[in-house]
Amino acid sequence: MSKNVEHVNEPEVTAENLKQFKGRSMAQETVRRLMKNKGAIVGMIFLICLVIIAVVSGFIFDYDTQIIGLNPTEIYAKPGLAHPFGCDNMGRDILARIMYGARYSLTIGIGSVLIGLCIGLILGSLAGFYGGFIDNLVMRANDILYSIPNIMIAVVVVSIFGTSVASLLLSLCVTAATSFARISRAAVMQVRGQEFVESAYAMGLPTWKVILRHIIPNCLSPIIVQVTLAVGNNIIAASSLSFLGVGIPVPIPEWGAMLSDGRTYIRSAPWMCVFPGLAIMVTVLALNLMGDGLRDALDPKLKK
Amino acid sequence: MSDNILEIKDLVVHFETEDGCVRAINGLNFAIGREKTLGLVGETGAGKTTTALSVLNLVPNPPGKIKSGTITLDGKDVLTMSDKELEEMRGNDVAMIFQDPMTALNPVMTVGDQIAESIELHQHITPKEAFEKAKEMLKMVGIAESRAYDYPHQFSGGMRQRVVVAIALACEPKLLLADEPTTALDVTIQAQVLDLMKDLIDRRHMSMLLITHDLGVVAEVCDDVAVMYAGKIVEIGSADEVFNSTRHPYTEGLFDSLPNLRERGEELIPIKGLMPDPMNLPEGCAFAPRCPYATEACTKQVPELRHVGGTHYVACDAYHDPNFCLRRNSNG
Amino acid sequence: MIRYILKRLVLMIPTILLTSLLIFWAMSLTGGDPVQTILPENATVEQQEALREEMGLNDPFFVQYFRYVGGIVTGNMGTSYVTGLDVFDTFMHRLPMTLALGGTAVIISVLISIPLGIWTALNQNTWKDTLGMVLALFGVSMPNFWLGLMLILIFSLGLGWLPSGGSDGIQYLILPALTVGLGLAALITRTTRSSMLDVIRQDYMTTAKAKGASFKRVIYRHGLRNAMIPIVTAIGMQFSLVMTGSALAETVFSWPGIGLLVVNSINKRDTPTVTGSIILCCILMALINLIVDIVYAYCDPRIKAQYSRKG
Numbered sequence: 001m002s003k004n005v006e007h008v009n010e011p012e013v014t015a016e017n018l019k020q021f022k023g024r025s026m027a028q029e030t031v032r033r034l035m036k037n038k039g040a041i042v043g044m045i046f047l048i049c050l051v052i053i054a055v056v057s058g059f060i061f062d063y064d065t066q067i068i069g070l071n072p073t074e075i076y077a078k079p080g081l082a083h084p085f086g087c088d089n090m091g092r093d094i095l096a097r098i099m100y101g102a103r104y105s106l107t108i109g110i111g112s113v114l115i116g117l118c119i120g121l122i123l124g125s126l127a128g129f130y131g132g133f134i135d136n137l138v139m140r141a142n143d144i145l146y147s148i149p150n151i152m153i154a155v156v157v158v159s160i161f162g163t164s165v166a167s168l169l170l171s172l173c174v175t176a177a178t179s180f181a182r183i184s185r186a187a188v189m190q191v192r193g194q195e196f197v198e199s200a201y202a203m204g205l206p207t208w209k210v211i212l213r214h215i216i217p218n219c220l221s222p223i224i225v226q227v228t229l230a231v232g233n234n235i236i237a238a239s240s241l242s243f244l245g246v247g248i249p250v251p252i253p254e255w256g257a258m259l260s261d262g263r264t265y266i267r268s269a270p271w272m273c274v275f276p277g278l279a280i281m282v283t284v285l286a287l288n289l290m291g292d293g294l295r296d297a298l299d300p301k302l303k304k
Numbered sequence: 305m306s307d308n309i310l311e312i313k314d315l316v317v318h319f320e321t322e323d324g325c326v327r328a329i330n331g332l333n334f335a336i337g338r339e340k341t342l343g344l345v346g347e348t349g350a351g352k353t354t355t356a357l358s359v360l361n362l363v364p365n366p367p368g369k370i371k372s373g374t375i376t377l378d379g380k381d382v383l384t385m386s387d388k389e390l391e392e393m394r395g396n397d398v399a400m401i402f403q404d405p406m407t408a409l410n411p412v413m414t415v416g417d418q419i420a421e422s423i424e425l426h427q428h429i430t431p432k433e434a435f436e437k438a439k440e441m442l443k444m445v446g447i448a449e450s451r452a453y454d455y456p457h458q459f460s461g462g463m464r465q466r467v468v469v470a471i472a473l474a475c476e477p478k479l480l481l482a483d484e485p486t487t488a489l490d491v492t493i494q495a496q497v498l499d500l501m502k503d504l505i506d507r508r509h510m511s512m513l514l515i516t517h518d519l520g521v522v523a524e525v526c527d528d529v530a531v532m533y534a535g536k537i538v539e540i541g542s543a544d545e546v547f548n549s550t551r552h553p554y555t556e557g558l559f560d561s562l563p564n565l566r567e568r569g570e571e572l573i574p575i576k577g578l579m580p581d582p583m584n585l586p587e588g589c590a591f592a593p594r595c596p597y598a599t600e601a602c603t604k605q606v607p608e609l610r611h612v613g614g615t616h617y618v619a620c621d622a623y624h625d626p627n628f629c630l631r632r633n634s635n636g
Numbered sequence: 637m638i639r640y641i642l643k644r645l646v647l648m649i650p651t652i653l654l655t656s657l658l659i660f661w662a663m664s665l666t667g668g669d670p671v672q673t674i675l676p677e678n679a680t681v682e683q684q685e686a687l688r689e690e691m692g693l694n695d696p697f698f699v700q701y702f703r704y705v706g707g708i709v710t711g712n713m714g715t716s717y718v719t720g721l722d723v724f725d726t727f728m729h730r731l732p733m734t735l736a737l738g739g740t741a742v743i744i745s746v747l748i749s750i751p752l753g754i755w756t757a758l759n760q761n762t763w764k765d766t767l768g769m770v771l772a773l774f775g776v777s778m779p780n781f782w783l784g785l786m787l788i789l790i791f792s793l794g795l796g797w798l799p800s801g802g803s804d805g806i807q808y809l810i811l812p813a814l815t816v817g818l819g820l821a822a823l824i825t826r827t828t829r830s831s832m833l834d835v836i837r838q839d840y841m842t843t844a845k846a847k848g849a850s851f852k853r854v855i856y857r858h859g860l861r862n863a864m865i866p867i868v869t870a871i872g873m874q875f876s877l878v879m880t881g882s883a884l885a886e887t888v889f890s891w892p893g894i895g896l897l898v899v900n901s902i903n904k905r906d907t908p909t910v911t912g913s914i915i916l917c918c919i920l921m922a923l924i925n926l927i928v929d930i931v932y933a934y935c936d937p938r939i940k941a942q943y944s945r946k947g
Contacts, residue, residue: 148876149876149879149921151879151895151898156662159910160666243884244883244884244887244899245899266785270789273782273785273789292773362842392848394845402842407838409843410843410844411938412935412937421847421849426848458941
């Protein structure tokens, strides 16, 4: 009966109050976490610089004389002030060739992944969403293509179409498509089974809205991470194939092709072997740093 | 030799995370007598599991840190023990049963091996003998001995929890820490497992700390009850004292929230508000913001446990006033 | 379990048929007339036609295909345009070299990566973790043929310790195996680390500690045994990577395995060898995948039960 006490005001629990607690959307949270990751930022800056270099080198260098021409006076020039990375067996400045060659690696890496992403995402999502016959069909085909190493695929493509940028793109987008199909199928299947999707249907949302608003946003994280990693993998794959002679033909200054060249001269001009490979490694490193940073930013539980 | 198997004094445990410092336990005080069972009651997030892990000195570090306080098990201070002493103590003098039997067992080891491991660690016998003893333990918890060669995924939830009980009791510890042992089980299985635990504890003269949020379970099994809120004990006493002469407003709120079979059609009386954010505890009494009896003074000072009769203690400054009593008690 | 293996072997057949059909068809588009290569230049048109008839080159596509597939079973997959030797024999002759290279590489990588992965996981967020992760990151970003060239520069040309090509003895295996193995090690270290981090947080680890098990015992007996499951899966999935890596290493070091065979054949337009080698490679990889799946089942009794039940 003792009601001579004052009732202390308590905060009302409302939707607005709860939002104030953590008032940022998921995208903003992700960006915030990403910005904290120094490695990812270094990677991003490097990649932006590389893109700029790739674009700009078309204007700085004269293709015919500097990139693929013969400069007899400079043959086997050692790395020094005039030629920071040295010159190759045809007297061409290696740094210039590497800078120019960036456009091939970037175009093929990014291009093959984007094409593969479109194909793989559509097929994988359909397979994951509808299941049944479509799922079986897509997945059997995927398994077959997935199990063939991409060298073999490239070999077959090149046998038919000859070596060119297009052949390389085609071979590499098959590999990218198979991995995206697998990932998007798994993501869609996992999300589709979750209860919030059932609730969405129970609310009366039509199927296409459920897919667009609920399913796809939740599948994005593994796909985004995989895109950055796949570009890195494909850049390595492209250079590997060029190295073997089934990618981009000499004299185009693709980094892998440069290494294939350089191999013959490894005793007389070892710098021909060192720098193009270094370029590949640093580029892929930057991409991997970004990919790792994205993975940590998108799902912090994984890091802890 | 003291009367108490376990004594916790002024325990403070913090978790230092990226987002801030979680003050999980803020000055915990209680004791468990020999061959007695204490029920530790509280909502999720009150710090009950952390308490049990602290007794074993198994609070995950990082990010958890035991800041201060003493934990005395059978006369020995747990917090100053060396690693070797701790390893000898765990499983042998005190054992723990975890909440989720699905995840508490190692999926790639047979059930028999997991029980035998506990025995091998503390008794100097051959692995073969240990496995035989493991089979006996299975029998004691009501599982066929032949199933010692099976893997956890081949058992149902209730049977897995029995296996967990078998592991805990294999070395005949003096104190059993049971962290919500029946919460993850079906109601009918709950009763079976509880009966099993009660029986084994009685037979082996063990003490038990039973952590639960289910007051019904406490009433059935426990000699004493401690109510925990925001990392502190707010009320402690024998089951009879706490149930029949409830003193703390929070405890009253807990009892009031239970639906009453006899008076059906009555509105349920929830406790208003939410548990405080352990990163941002209010000054003064942690329950004050939700307490129907709170005064200005309650927000200034953290109440200490005060004696209110028999073995009954309450942390509530309203009892400065000797005439104060809860609505529940005044209605008789 | 045996039933499961048999079932998988049977299921492999349609996959292989489809794959071989795909490759056979693709390679048939490359043109190239074997008759021109075999007969001398002054052969008459009639002689060419006669040879075509004899070789069955005028038969409809599917007849040629089935004849070829039949050949897979009997071990007759045509003869090389270049060497004139039987494709199947050549492949089988060179297979052990690639298996030796791949196998050694996997062993090296496991010996490095699993301890390193455990060490970084247990020391998460310390300098040890950062060091390990940085090394792994470099390893994963490095093209392995470049690593091979660098190893040659340092250890063959620079220090003169190891040979840079050939296959006459075990010292010739070291650099190629390192080339493939280090890249693989980097990848597996990352997988081991994340798998261990997952496992460390599991409840059964706390149960083991609560029993009084020592730290070492908890990590190895309880943690690693569970962590191995995704690691084995990862290693299995990387087998196609090992094949590719071996092809590259074989090229750099002139190691006479099947990777080098394929690369040389394509450069010389030796269509039967290319076709046959690729198809045989696919069969090989399907078999390796099956073996990996069985090893995986032995690591995880839940999967073993699944396989045994389904039969």
